[in-house]
Amino acid sequence: MAKEVVLVTGASSGIGRAIAEYLHKKGYAVYGTTRDVSKYPDFGPFRLIKLDVNSAEQVRDAVKEVVGRExxxxxxxxxxxxxxxxxxxxxxxxxxxxxxxxxxxxxxxMIKEVLPHMREQGKGLIINITSIAGYMGLPFRGVYSASKGALELVTEALRMETQGFDIRITNLAPGDFATNIASGRYHAPVKEGSPYQEVYQNSLDLMNAHVDSGQDPIKVAEKTYTIIKSHNPKVHYRVGTPLQKFSVFLKKILPDKVYEGMLKKHYKL
Structure with missing residues (x-):
């Protein structure tokens, strides 16, 4: 029986790499992607291919390469x-x-490119890695929260649109994990004399501390494998500390201003 083929975007480091390596060990044929393959001349154990998800051409080429090989x-x-x-x-x-x-x-x-192949195969699975931050508007992370929250909602729509094709689509939202995301993300500069200067710097320090003390990304990989083995994946999955996961539940049941007050207290606003 041929191995199932997995494509993991952003797999040269962090959560993506943890997922790809874990699934490789579980016997899957794994392809990971990175924007610049030349930075990883001796990379292993899975195959790393060039892909910038912002390029429609590179998206087509990457999917074509995987399908062509496998x-x-x-x-x-x-x-x-x-x-x-x-x-x-x-x-x-x-x-x-x-x-x-x-x-x-x-x-x-990526989804638009792989759906025709999965439909032709008669089955497939798409897991969108979002974020617990996508469930709430976090101060000084509002743009990140919004981008991940938007992907959560699109996934809900896609599940219903593709229900007749035996293609399973789900979200997996991690909390804070020990990765290099803090060093790679865009930070609006803390401006001298800005009305946000002190409160933004304090919040930034807190965010970085959360990432530095975050859990091992292997937990996200393990949850990914659990989803893959599920015959009927749920719409939403979350992985993180009990408090991070509980925060999503609280968002659902608490009055808006009460929850807002909790966030402000947490971020010392």
Missing amino acids: GQLNILVNNAGVGITGPIEETPYDEILKAFETNFHGPIR
């Missing part, structure tokens, strides 16, 4: 994403657009 593409893990922080008023608009381009439009490009 004759199938069973599972897509939409993991590639970027972080962005800053007061919305002071965040350059081109950076806001870039974040949405990667975090929202990129996964949609």
Whole structure:
């Protein structure tokens, strides 16, 4: 029996790499993507291919390469994403657009490209890696929250649109994990004399501390494998600390201003 083929975007480091390596060990034929393959000349154990999810041409080429090599593409893990922080008023608009381009439009490009192949196969699975931050508007992370929240909602629509094709689509929202996302994300500069200067710097320090003390990304990989083995995946999955997952539940049941007050207290606003 041929191995199931998995394509994981943004797999050169962090959560994406953890997922790809874990699934490789479980016996899947895994392809990971990165924007610049030349940075990883001796990469292993899975195959790493060139892909910038912001390029429609590279999306087509990457999917074509995998299908050409393997004759199938069973599972897509939409993991590639970027972080962005800053007061919305002071965040350059081109950076806001870039974040949405990667975090929202990129996964949609991938989905649109793989759906015809999966439909022809008669089955498939798409897992969109979102974020617990996508369930709430976090101060100084509003653009990131919005981009991930938008992907959550699109996934809900896609599940219903593709229900007749035996293609399963779901979201997996991680909390804070120990990765290099903080070093790679866009930070709106803390401006001297800005009305946001002190409160933004304090919030930024808190965010970085959360990532530095975050859990091992292997937990996201394990949850991904659980989803893959499920015959009927749920709409939403979350993985993180009990408090991070509980925060989503509280958002559902608490009055808006009460929940807002909790967030402000947490971020010392």
